[in-house]
Each structure stands twice: as structure tokens, then as C-alpha cells.
Amino acid sequence: MTASxxxxxxxxCSPASSFSSRCFVGIxxxxxxxxxxxxxxxxxxxxxxxFQGMKPQDELKPxxxxxxxxRYECRPGYxxxxxxxxxxxxxxxxxxxxxxxxxxxxxSCPNLGDPENGNINYVxxxxxxxxxxxxxCNAGYYLAxxxxxxxxxxxxxxxxxxxxxxxxxxxxxxxxxxLNGKYTNSHKEVFEYNEVVTxxxxxxxxxxxxxxxxxxxxxxxxxxxxxxxPPECKVVKCEYPVLQDGEIISGFGTKFYYKAKVxxxxxxxxxxxxxxxxxxNANSAxxxxxxxxxxxxxxxxxxxxxxxxxxxxxxxxxxVPGSKPTSPTVSPGSSHPGHPRPTDESAPEDNKHLGVGxxxxxxxxxxxxxxxxxxxxxxxxxxxxxxxx
Numbered sequence: 001m002t003a004s005x006x007x008x009x010x011x012x013c014s015p016a017s018s019f020s021s022r023c024f025v026g027i028x029x030x031x032x033x034x035x036x037x038x039x040x041x042x043x044x045x046x047x048x049x050x051f052q053g054m055k056p057q058d059e060l061k062p063x064x065x066x067x068x069x070x071r072y073e074c075r076p077g078y079x080x081x082x083x084x085x086x087x088x089x090x091x092x093x094x095x096x097x098x099x100x101x102x103x104x105x106x107x108s109c110p111n112l113g114d115p116e117n118g119n120i121n122y123v124x125x126x127x128x129x130x131x132x133x134x135x136x137c138n139a140g141y142y143l144a145x146x147x148x149x150x151x152x153x154x155x156x157x158x159x160x161x162x163x164x165x166x167x168x169x170x171x172x173x174x175x176x177x178x179l180n181g182k183y184t185n186s187h188k189e190v191f192e193y194n195e196v197v198t199x200x201x202x203x204x205x206x207x208x209x210x211x212x213x214x215x216x217x218x219x220x221x222x223x224x225x226x227x228x229x230p231p232e233c234k235v236v237k238c239e240y241p242v243l244q245d246g247e248i249i250s251g252f253g254t255k256f257y258y259k260a261k262v263x264x265x266x267x268x269x270x271x272x273x274x275x276x277x278x279x280x281n282a283n284s285a286x287x288x289x290x291x292x293x294x295x296x297x298x299x300x301x302x303x304x305x306x307x308x309x310x311x312x313x314x315x316x317x318x319x320v321p322g323s324k325p326t327s328p329t330v331s332p333g334s335s336h337p338g339h340p341r342p343t344d345e346s347a348p349e350d351n352k353h354l355g356v357g358x359x360x361x362x363x364x365x366x367x368x369x370x371x372x373x374x375x376x377x378x379x380x381x382x383x384x385x386x387x388x389x
Contacts, residue, residue: 045091053078053104054087066093074104077129077153081105106130107158109151117141118167127151129158137167140193142223144168169193172220180210181233183218191220201233211236211258213282238280245270245293256280266293 044063048056048070057071064070072087074080080087081103089100106128114120118137127133131151137143145165152161170193175183183197191197198217201210214231221227236258241248243264251262260280266272274291281287 045095045097048089048097049100051102051104053102053106064091066091066095070097072100072103076155077107077158078104079107107153109158109160112149112160112164115164115167117169118143129153133160135165140170141167142170168223170220170223172222172226173224175218175226176230178230178232180204181212181231183230193220195220199231204235206235208235208237208255209257210234211282213258236280236282236284238284238286241278241286241290243290243293245295246272246291258282262286264291269296270294271296 044065045068046063047060048064051072052075054072054074057073068091069088070091072089085103087100087103090098092098108127108129109131111127112120112133115135115137118135118141121134121136123132123134129151133149135143135145135147135149143165144167146162147165149164150161151158172191172193172195174186174189174191175197177183177186178199181199181201183199185191185197196217196219199212200216201212204210210233212231212233213236215228216231218230219227238256238260240254240256241262241264243266246264246266249263249265251260253260256262258280261277262279263277264272265276270293272291273294275288276291278286278288278290
């Protein structure tokens, strides 16, 4: 039997077996490999500082070790405050960056001159990179070109966007012609700024005249722009205004054309509902609508006058020759002579005339009661006689 001299392989740690010293030693030997990245992250600087006017020359790395240097350069549109000097920061051993301040400033675009017949306005009072300039033309001129320009950057230089606009003189083409009317200076082909034309209507061939509806004068206010649309000439006629229970006090006439004014009032005893003044509108209708006259309502009094003294309604008793005048009857306890007692004929009307119906009702009720009593007595007597037999 031959013995094998080959090297024996160590048995791997079996998950099914219990924790052995061989597995523990393996973990301790491999632990530094996992801890090295952790310590390397802790022992490093974070992202380098950022600035408005400068940026890192090279691409940023995930982390920086102590001693690493980051160099900066000016962004487009900016220039160095100290040309030729190095702008950089270093990662220190305490994992912080060395102090670094902004070392670049904005470049300036060239100054611009005012355009002819206009002027410019620097919005922030500067020509630096990112600034704006606005163009404005004088009265009678309009701007041809961009109204705003910007100071932009291109590589290492700055410049104004677009090209400079110009201010051109304002002219208007002739305004529109209208039916049944005309305007002044209609022979001209071009009208200057602020020039005015006036419209008028032609004489009417019918029984009613034309009315000019709209603005009679137009003004050239912009390049080929009038201040309003042309008016129109047409017949505007409102019906004769009739106010029932009222009358016209101003604006009398037989025909009422455009913008005719009429004032009303109501007759005595009536109240005006609506506006007392109306105008003939462009649609041949009164505006506001014709008002109404409403009769004033009177509320009658529902209370009758109350007298403190009762007056007898009996006719006076004629006097007999030779007889003595009789004194008025005085009721007991009354301080007013002639005041009627409750039993007198001068009693209130409610007690004086009771009527036949109530008397008959009382009589029937009494008869019924007496009949019941008599019937009860008869029935009692008959019952007693039967018992005696």
C-alpha cells in the first residue's frame, strides 16, 4: 500500500457546519479590503467650491485626497481680475479646501449711440454682460427693428444681440371711404403723423336726412394707423315719444333723428318710473326706454272717529202749551244729565234690535227642557201605579 505525498487541500468552511476558528481567521484577513474604501472616503475633500464667474478647468472627480489641486478659469463673458495669475485651491489634510475668492468679473459690451430721432435706455445703467438696452423713438416716428438688445457672450468676447434699429417717420394711408359721405383732403395719397381728416354726410334724396354715426374726425396716430374706424352715414329716426299720463317738457319736434333729446314729466297725481330724459340711439330706438307714469296710491283711514259723549237719537218731545218744561233724565251715578240708561231706548244698536231669530231659539230651548221634565214625571207615576196593582 503506497502513501500519497501530494499536498492536502484545506477543507472550505461548510455553511452547514458550526462556526470554526478557520472561518473567523478568514474574515479578519479580508476585513481590511472592505475598510480601505471607507477610510479613503472619510479621508478626502468633498466637491470643490463653485463660483459665478469661474469654473474648474478639468472635469470634476468623485473625491479628492489631501494635496490634490483644482485649477479654475473664467467663464464666457467674464475676465480675470489679475490677468496671468493662477487661480486654484488645494485639498488640505483636514479635508477642507484652501480659501479661494471670486477672481473673475463681467466683461462689458461697447457703448451704443442714440438712434436718429430716438434714444436708448440702459435698463440697469450698465453695459456689462447680461445687460439690456431699450430703444424708443420720438413722437412722429416708429421703431423699425428690435426694441430690446442684450449683451451676450461668445467664446472670449461679448457683443450686442441683433442689429441696431432705426426710427422712421410715421405716415398713414388714406382712411376708408364711406357710403353717402366723404372726408376732407380725400385727394391726398399719404397723411403725416397727427394729421386730421373730417367726415360729413351727403344730402339725402329721401324725406329723411342722413345722420353721421361714429367719430366725425380721425387722426393719424401710428404707422398706417388711425385713432378709430371711419363713421357711417345712414338714416336714424325714432318714433314719436308718447308718455301716457305724462307730457314732453323739452325736445319738442315732429321728427326725431340721431341723438335727439327729449325730457318728460308726469301729470299731477302720477309718479315717474324710469329716466325722465331719453335719446334717439343709432339703432333708431329711444335709450334708455321711455319711462312710465304710475298713479299715486292713497291709503284710506280704517279708524272711525271716537266721540266721548253719546248723543240721543230720539226726536225732541214737543212742548204742550201751559205745561212745564221737563228736565232731562239723569241715570243713577251719572254726572251727565240726559245720559241714557242701559234700559233706555237710546241703548246701543246691538242691544236695541235683537231680532226674531234669537227669541224663537230661546223659546224652543225652554219648551224642550219643560217637555223633558213633564215626560219624566208621567213615566214615574205610571211605573208607581203598576207596582200598586
